Amino acid sequence: MTASVREQGNMRVRDVLALPACRAARLVIPDADLSREVRLAHVIDIPDPERWLRPGTLLLTTGLSWPRDPLALAHFGEELARQEPAGVLLAVPRFFTAFPPEIAAPLAARGVPALELPWEVPFVQVVQEVHEFILRAQADVLERSEAIHRALTRAALGGSLADVAGTLSGQLGRAAALLARDGTSLTPGPAPDSLQARQALDRPGSAPRLLAGGILVPVLLRGQREGGVWVEGGAGQVTDLEVRAAEHAATVAALLMLAQRDLEVREARLGYAFVDTLLEGHFTADPTSQERALRLGFDPQGTYRVALLVLSDALPLSPEGFARRERAAHQVREVLASLGAAPLVTVSLNQVWFLLPENVNPERVWARLGWETGSGVEPPGGLVYGRARPGAEGVAQARAEVLTLAAYARPGELRSYAEVLVPRALSGDRDAQADLVRSLLAPLREARGGEALVATVQALCETGFAQAEAAARLGIHGNTLRYRMDRIEALTGRTLGDAGTRSLWWLALQFDAMNP
Known part of the structure; x- marks a missing residue:
């Protein structure tokens, strides 16, 4: 076009x-x-x-x-x-x-x-x-231009390349991407063909150039073209406002790339060793380890989830597989940084491990990565994550838990410990069975009158959740049954009206009977 x-x-x-x-x-x-x-x-x-x-x-x-x-x-x-x-x-x-x-x-x-x-x-x-109308439209353009510049500057102060592209796209209402020197996209979402982008970037000069129905502005780093900012054009047209916004984004991207290169140099010195130490349970509280944790953004008193990206590449990794793994790890680091989390990442074989603070939603991370099925982006693999656990010891425990989830990682899908709990339990995993029983029945048994609540669940399951029949079997009034049901739902956070949840209650009772 x-x-x-x-x-x-x-x-x-x-x-x-x-x-x-x-x-x-x-x-x-x-x-x-x-x-x-x-x-x-x-x-x-x-x-x-x-x-x-x-x-x-x-x-x-x-x-x-x-x-x-x-x-x-x-x-x-x-x-x-x-x-x-x-x-x-x-x-x-x-x-x-x-x-x-x-x-x-x-x-x-x-x-x-x-x-x-x-x-x-x-x-x-x-x-x-x-x-x-003309004066108002021109004033609106000037106001929008100022707003875009302010938004991109804010993205530069505390964000990443993904934030810059997302901000630019959101402000213009057009797809936007930041491209590497070879034309590949550094950010999730739509992007031009990498070969065409590389050819456009290879042309001399720093002026904007038309590309794939949009505009491409080179990103200059110490006088060298190190990538570009691309903005999609509507109906094959790009406005002056969009060109100016892309030029400002290119300046912001250059500053962020310089900062990232400095960070990558420091990360190369430290390597992945620190995160490996945490995952393997070898972290100690000596001053040197505490200082390293502080520098890398790990809080020994904090609560973290362990997440694992299982790549689709078969082992042993090919050179292309190694490159994909590094790109995936790089994207994960960028997204974590954009969400205000320390980029605590390591790699092993065809896996990318990383730590998520308890206040960072895994679904938000997955959405920013843009790897979900149907996104138009080829997902490098599937992501699984475990439960939040406190401290360095919790990280090591969470790693062992997440390892049991690796077999359930599917390309383009995000799956939590809770989501794969039932299939693991059904496959005979005793730990999963115990967790399922604990998540449903423990809150009832720990409450006042807990055994009566468990008996109520048992009666409901045995009568196909027919309330009148369950009340008769328990020898209680229908109002008493409904009161108990309300307490059960409040204590566990799970409804008794959903068919899928009813199955979980039945399974929990069966596993409880099997493993007294």
């Missing part, structure tokens, strides 16, 4: 027709170009009006000075059309009962709309509304 750059903020003929003063206006020839820009509105009722016209002028006239002879009208129409007005608006019926076809035809040949306006509509109202 060939893109073009157009000025934003100008009025179009279609906007004129939407003005209150022009709602009764009639388009003489339906195929006219209503996207023509209106730069100003001008009333001209003197002889030879074409001499006073400039391209983009909306001409308002009563036709008082127009010729009446058909041949003269046709010649006049040719001269008028040659001036490329935005449109010609004739007040009718007074001097002309309708727009003369001799003038409408040459105007239509050049795509210039011919319009009829009821005589009683004052021209001054039309001119005022047109100019107010």
